[in-house]
Amino acid sequence: MSDATQSGPVLAADGTPLKRSLARALRAQKMRALMLIAPLLIFILVAFIAPIVDMLFRSVENQIVSETLPRTVVGLQDWDPTDLPSDDVFAALAYDFIEATERRRHTRLGSRLNYETTGISSLFRQSGRSVDEIGEEYTAQFVELNAAWETPATWVALMAPADWITAEAAWAERFAVVADAARIATQAVAEADEASVGQAAAAAAVARAEASRVELEQPVFRLSVAAQEVLPETSDAYRSFARTIQQVDEETPTAEVPWNTVYLALYRDLSALDVSGYNGPMADLLIEADAAVETFEGLTPREAWGEVNDGWLDLDNWATIEAFSDPFTAGYFLSAVDLQLTPDGIEAQPEEQRIYILLFKRTIIMSMAITLMCVFLGYPIAYLLSNLPSRTSNLLLILVLLPFWTSLLVRTSAWKVLLQQQGVINDLLVWVGLVADGSRLALINNQVGTIIAMTHILLPFMILPLFSVMKTIPPTYVRAAKSLGATNFTAFRRVYFPQSVPGIGAGCILVFILSIGYYITPELVGGRTGTFISNRIAYHISSSLNWGLAAALGTILLVLVLALYWAYDRIVGIDNVKLG
């Protein structure tokens, strides 16, 4: 009896369980196999899997809103959509918007939101020009009260902790020295004679590089704990200002007067809070201002925004911002299937904007047509090839592959020449008399053109798997069928054809998947009615720059292909696919 019938694990000669020693023996083999495929694996991960994952991610990603308008998004969380947001939200918008403008992010956000509600793009662009005016009346009143409010040093003392101030001062000193050296070196280059100009230029470059290195080392602005406690909104606004100045303008906050929005924040803090207990830096100045703000006059944030652009008093725009304030959104996917996310829920797009469902349908139907054409044209050829002696069949196979030797673009362009109304085929038909000169056939810039050209281009992908499968069907099967009494046709239908089905399956999958994502040929010969979904994806990638929508369309395409693949597996069985 064999060991397998004993109870307990089977043991190897040295007493270790057989499974474990087998696993150990196989591990080395597996490692070697892994090493062999490692370069390809890494390449695929980097060049194929990663982009696909990134694409999938982009189709739902929507961080731009919450990243550009972080305070506004938080403020909108408990907003009643039937009314305009509160002043707090408008103030938050001011703090967010001025930073976004300085960092030149507001137009990007505008374009993003414009995919959802047209007109937002220009609202954002125009607002960017005058957002810095928000709060200016408060600035004026603070300065009038005490000119110290106009000096950057006041603000730094009030906001920053002592250690940051020291670090910043040390940096400024070094920076001045290096910058000076760089300036002198540059000047030397300008004045140097031709012989030594190279040398001087090199020295200048070194000096400038040193200067920029020092710049990078500028200590990032920090708030003091006291400032954060006593003036929460102001300190937040000031930090936003200080860091933007440091990072965007490469300047130091110690030399810049804050934005008007910071004064607005200060006004709001002082009106709302009691600062009498404060005894940190600039306490006197602050307490003086606290007493005075009651008399200040100015616009509320909402009014100020209304001045900037009355688009901000439009509920629809706020609804859009609110709807897309989540870091993830289904919006792209909804657009990709002709739906949209409105404040009232999901709705169909307006009739004239519904294009994607149509395009998906068209892509699938035309791909199927192309696949069928390839089967009908390719099957007899593959059959013929597989029954020829191998010398002849190899020669003919080269002819089948010949199209691959010329560029896809050239072939497609050739079809343009052949198929146009004044092209070779129409000329021939007219000459033969099949078609009247006045009614030449439209063979290009429509679906017919796409199907003809793509069938031609994809035909080898059908013929090759068919050929290699047919090659493995021994002729004795058909002979056997005939000897058993089957006519030629029956022998083909009942015996040969079923055995060639795996080849048809492989060819169909190849051709269908290739054609469903095809781009160049439909673009060139498809005209308006013969383009595929991929042309739309390309348009969003390169022209409209709506990458999220492109990614969503791509993801849907991917899912469609996988679903079809799955269905194929269920119906035909993927084991029935043979490439040779």
Next chain:
Amino acid sequence: MTSDESQAFVAFDRVQKSYDGEVLVVKDLNLHIGRGEFLTMLGPSGSGKTTCLMMLAGFETATHGDITLDGKPINNIPPHKRGIGMVFQNYALFPHMTVGENLSFPLEVRGIGKSLREEKIIRALDMVQMGDFINRRPAQLSGGQQQRIALSRALVFEPELVLMDEPLGALDKQLRETLQFEITNLAHQLGITTVYVTHDQTEALTMSDRVAVFDDGRIQQLAAPDKLYEEPENSFVAQFIGENNTLQGTVSKIDADMCEVTLDDGSIIDALPVNVTTVGEKTQVSIRPERVEMDPSRLTPGAHTLKAEVLEFVYMGDIYRTRLRVAGREDFIIKTRNAPDQRRLTPGESIEIGWRPTDCRALDA
């Protein structure tokens, strides 16, 4: 069971075949097969056996000559109307059909009704003891089982003629022997005419009514197995069928049924003239190992004997096989039965051998 031309079921008449227009693969084939006969084509590889079978089945056309089936020229009948059952070397069972479907195929194309079909299929499967396998696919069967199915598929539509092209070539010896027996039994039971191709001579001898030995596109001899073995008509057949000792010599004396041959070393032996007619002719004499006698007393008095030296003695169980040096050749074999009183030779021993003249055939050189 030789049949004359008029009642032959299958007849090849001066048939020639060339594939490429340069070489004749089949040269002047004349063969008449009687109804119910089991005829085997035996020959070395490339001798044209399969080609003959394919011409009969209709997958190749004869370049020249006529083939008739039941008196009708076969050329005008397409393969599927010939009603010839065929068993291929690689079985050619349709891989995408179950055993049942494979057997059903020839019946379906003949338009036979479902119930009759099932009955015939079951009968055909039972004939080869494969009734339990009706729902298996060919890939799930062993080689011998596939062979049985191929056989029952070729028989299920009750053809009058069955062609088998090396049907047992891929099987091991034991299985081959079992199936050889089954095939001959079935063929005789059902009264089918069978043309069987093989290059295994034992198979040919044990199964057939007649054997056609092919070589170089010609039938070298067409005869019943015993006749073929014992009375080969030329040296090719003598060499090809069974083990044979050959000696080269020249005819030195010849009568109607006896001749003397002087071997190359000068010794003289008696032989039956088969392909020699005149004194001085070169000849090759052939004698079966089991017909060589070591005991001169068993020979006709006065018969010529030869001196021989024992080179090797091999014990093979049922027989002893001894290699001798005879007339300068070292490949002379004798076989003796393992009987209680049988003499065991030892290498180096010198003995005297001889044979009855009728067992030693003087053939073409």
